[in-house]
Amino acid sequence: DGGITQSPKYLFRKEGQNVTLSCEQNLNHDAMYWYRQDPGQGLRLIYYSQIVNDFQKGDIAEGYSVSREKKESFPLTVTSAQKNPTAFYLCASSGTVSPYNEQFFGPGTRLTVL
Amino acid sequence: LAKTTQPISMDSYEGQEVNITCSHNNIATNDYITWYQQFPSQGPRFIIQGYKTKVTNEVASLFIPADRKSSTLSLPRVSLSDTAVYYCPLLGGSYIPTFGRGTSLIVHP
Numbered sequence: 001d002g003g004i005t006q007s008p009k010y011l012f013r014k015e016g017q018n019v020t021l022s023c024e025q026n027l028n029h030d031a032m033y034w035y036r037q038d039p040g041q042g043l044r045l046i047y048y049s050q051i052v053n054d055f056q057k058g059d060i061a062e063g064y065s066v067s068r069e070k071k072e073s074f075p076l077t078v079t080s081a082q083k084n085p086t087a088f089y090l091c092a093s094s095g096t097v098s099p100y101n102e103q104f105f106g107p108g109t110r111l112t113v114l
Numbered sequence: 115l116a117k118t119t120q121p122i123s124m125d126s127y128e129g130q131e132v133n134i135t136c137s138h139n140n141i142a143t144n145d146y147i148t149w150y151q152q153f154p155s156q157g158p159r160f161i162i163q164g165y166k167t168k169v170t171n172e173v174a175s176l177f178i179p180a181d182r183k184s185s186t187l188s189l190p191r192v193s194l195s196d197t198a199v200y201y202c203p204l205l206g207g208s209y210i211p212t213f214g215r216g217t218s219l220i221v222h223p
Contacts, residue, residue: 004157033210035213040215041215042201042213042214042216043158043201043213044213048210090158091157092157097208099145100146100163100165101146101210101211102148103150103158103160104160105157105158105159107156107157108156108157
């Protein structure tokens with residue numbers, strides 16, 4: 001069964017701690033993305049990767065870091081430098097980055113920083 | 115900078131047809147128009163995509179006029195389960211989708 005998995009679904013952390021959100025896909029997609037969604041808002045792009053060992057900053061990359069060591073995995077680390085990390089985090093993938101880009105999204109991770 | 119405009123919210127009743135319009139005045143020549151649906155606490159999912167004229171699938175229809183500066187998502191005979199947020203993200207110069215706030219559709223019994 002192909003798809004994208006994110007874990008955990010809910011995550012609680014104390015302020016000042018780094019936390020890593022997992023994203024795995026078995027769709028054999030080259031491109032992967034991380035978005036952040038706040039209540040009542042749209043999705044904002046944090047980072048994206050078009051190919052293994054390469055990634056680009058999105059609109060709100062400050063306070064976040066990523067790695068893309070394997071095609072199927074794109075973990076996101078929320079660092080203590082992120083001023084307001086509590087949000088719903090969505091990972092997505094697509095075959096490539098193209099004009100007819102169709103993205104497949106994971107179920108999301110809701111991060112709460114106490 | 116590519117930007118889309120959609121109504122913030124819409125209300126409908128079960129069994130009615132719902133049309134949601136998205137304006138995208140600065141759409142690039144190569145860009146396709148894609149619509150997504152998002153339920154609360156879930157990731158968005160693809161509904162339909164088109165380049166021009168009309169596209170229909172088992173879920174919805176997409177109407178795109180000749181100038182491609184807008185598009186209309188049509189949901190036939192909506193049910194309560196169609197209550198969701200609908201997005202028409204546009205692609206920036208790097209072909210990365212930019213999602214606005216979308217349109218929150220509420221279907222009433």
